[in-house]
Amino acid sequence: MGSPPDTSKTTKLERYNSYLRRMSSAKLLAASSKVLFRATLLATVLLIILLTLHYPFSLSYISIFSYSSPSPHRSLLSSFSDSFGPAWDRDVRRSATPRRDAGLSVLVTGAAGFVGSHCSLALKKRGDGVVGLDNFNSYYDPALKRSRQALLTRHAILIVEGDINDSSLLTRLFATYPFTHVLQLAAQAGVRYAAKNPHSYVASNVAGLVSLFEVAAKSADPQPAIVWASSSSVYGLNEKSPFSESDPTDHPASLYAATKKAGEAIAHTYNHIYGLSFTALRFFTVYGPMGRPDMAYFFFTKAILAGKPITVFRIPGGKDVARDFTYIDDVVKGCLGALDTAEKSTGTPGGGPKTGPAQLRVYNLGNTTPVPVVKLVSILEKLLGVRAKKNVVTMPSNGDVPFTHANIRLAARDFGYQPTTDLSTGLQKFVKWYVHYYGIKLKAEAGGGQMAAA
Numbered sequence: 001m002g003s004p005p006d007t008s009k010t011t012k013l014e015r016y017n018s019y020l021r022r023m024s025s026a027k028l029l030a031a032s033s034k035v036l037f038r039a040t041l042l043a044t045v046l047l048i049i050l051l052t053l054h055y056p057f058s059l060s061y062i063s064i065f066s067y068s069s070p071s072p073h074r075s076l077l078s079s080f081s082d083s084f085g086p087a088w089d090r091d092v093r094r095s096a097t098p099r100r101d102a103g104l105s106v107l108v109t110g111a112a113g114f115v116g117s118h119c120s121l122a123l124k125k126r127g128d129g130v131v132g133l134d135n136f137n138s139y140y141d142p143a144l145k146r147s148r149q150a151l152l153t154r155h156a157i158l159i160v161e162g163d164i165n166d167s168s169l170l171t172r173l174f175a176t177y178p179f180t181h182v183l184q185l186a187a188q189a190g191v192r193y194a195a196k197n198p199h200s201y202v203a204s205n206v207a208g209l210v211s212l213f214e215v216a217a218k219s220a221d222p223q224p225a226i227v228w229a230s231s232s233s234v235y236g237l238n239e240k241s242p243f244s245e246s247d248p249t250d251h252p253a254s255l256y257a258a259t260k261k262a263g264e265a266i267a268h269t270y271n272h273i274y275g276l277s278f279t280a281l282r283f284f285t286v287y288g289p290m291g292r293p294d295m296a297y298f299f300f301t302k303a304i305l306a307g308k309p310i311t312v313f314r315i316p317g318g319k320d321v322a323r324d325f326t327y328i329d330d331v332v333k334g335c336l337g338a339l340d341t342a343e344k345s346t347g348t349p350g351g352g353p354k355t356g357p358a359q360l361r362v363y364n365l366g367n368t369t370p371v372p373v374v375k376l377v378s379i380l381e382k383l384l385g386v387r388a389k390k391n392v393v394t395m396p397s398n399g400d401v402p403f404t405h406a407n408i409r410l411a412a413r414d415f416g417y418q419p420t421t422d423l424s425t426g427l428q429k430f431v432k433w434y435v436h437y438y439g440i441k442l443k444a445e446a447g448g449g450q451m452a453a454a
């Protein structure tokens with residue numbers, strides 16, 4: 001018999017092979033876990049990007065703009081109008097639903113605008129539901145509109161990006177939520193710009209208005225009550241002072257004024273035929289924090305701080321041009337008062353006959369104290385601590401009127417409108433916001449305690 005084979009070497013080899021096999025499967029496992037982890041991470045990132053593009057408001061509660069930043073860029077959060085779907089519907093309903101008993105649900109058009117953003121915040125703060133609509137056009141710095149949007153987003157107010165001329169978007173909004181009110185502030189503003197770009201006024205202030213009224217009359221169920229921005233400019237070359245709502249408005253001095261006057265006539269028609277409830281608010285040169293850069297008090301401030309000249313208009317014959325400058329907080333109170341007292345529309349949804357006459361109102365929202373523009377400049381000089389370089393010229397005849405002065409008796413009687421902010425106080429608040437927003441430091445100059453921009 002031969003000796004048994006020596007298996008010790010074979011056994012060692014097998015053990016070694018099995019060790020190698022265990023090692024390589026462990027490595028394989030580790031490697032495949034890494035791949036799996038990376039793939040999951042990539043998929044998550046892709047999913048987030050997709051969600052952001054398609055359901056912007058779901059993520060827009062995360063604040064990405066600073067209120068004080070002068071140049072927030074357009075973000076992924078902005079295009080709502082082409083994002084219809086269950087998440088969009090849910091976001092609209094969430095933003096539109098009031099948080100108080102008998103609260104209003106208001107569609108605010110022009111919500112990224114000056115008056116629109118302030119009104120939206122005030123409504124939301126008292127527990128009303130608000131959905132904004134804005135086309136974010138570039139008539140003035142869209143970054144400021146995005147900044148206002150960011151502020152509204154932080155208060156859980158959704159702004160849908162779209163135009164009032166987009167009937168299908170409007171129809172979709174009303175189908176998604178039964179808004180009780182519309183605060184129609186989307187418009188092409190500015191008196192002198194109308195000479196440069198007349199068609200933009202017709203597109204927004206006439207065609208856009210008709211588009212909104214059509215949907216409100218024929219698609220919305222229930223029909224909302226509509227409160228909307230007319231303008232003190234409809235008084236045109238009126239010489240009677242103060243201006244009362246019953247004064248004639250037959251002499252508009254600008255195409256802007258003419259389109260606002262047309263808006264009042266169009267509202268009358270939709271009230272008469274379809275029973276839509278309308279309240280027109282004639283705003284008198286509204287100013288304040290987060291204001292419009294195309295307005296004189298705003299661009300005067302910018303020019304004065306930059307040491308650049310400003311042009312101050314005078315009426316032929318040397319009289320001062322004057323405006324009934326009205327502070328934003330006073331106007332907001334007027335807008336809310338008008339909404340609160342607006343009666344329901346009386347039409348039949350679908351555009352059928354009205355069941356009875358509907359409310360049709362017009363109110364001045366002014367300050368009642370006209371101030372010469374030269375006085376406005378001297379207040380700014382004091383607040384900024386810089387002397388303005390003034391070019392005083394005769395007012396060109398491209399849309400401006402010599403003066404405005406509101407009689408507010410009707411608004412006071414019907415919803416307690418009472419402006420409380422004088423121009424100095426209001427401009428002080430504006431300047432405080434302006435220097436903060438644009439990161440400007442006003443510093444004391446050596447000697448004389450004068451202030452200057454750093």
Ligand SMILES: O=C(O)[C@H]1O[C@H](OP(=O)(O)OP(=O)(O)OC[C@H]2O[C@@H](n3ccc(=O)[nH]c3=O)[C@H](O)[C@@H]2O)[C@H](O)[C@@H](O)[C@@H]1O
Nearest residue numbers: 189190191231232233283284285295296311312313321400
């Ligand atoms: O109340 C209104 O109905 C209107 O108020 C303002 O229009 P306006 O009063 O002309 O406001 P600004 O453009 O800010 O002008 C204010 C005053 O400064 C004067 N101004 C304007 C520009 C300029 O370079 N120099 C100057 O002296 C104007 O003549 C006016 O008296 C708004 O721009 C309109 O959108 C609004 O509808």
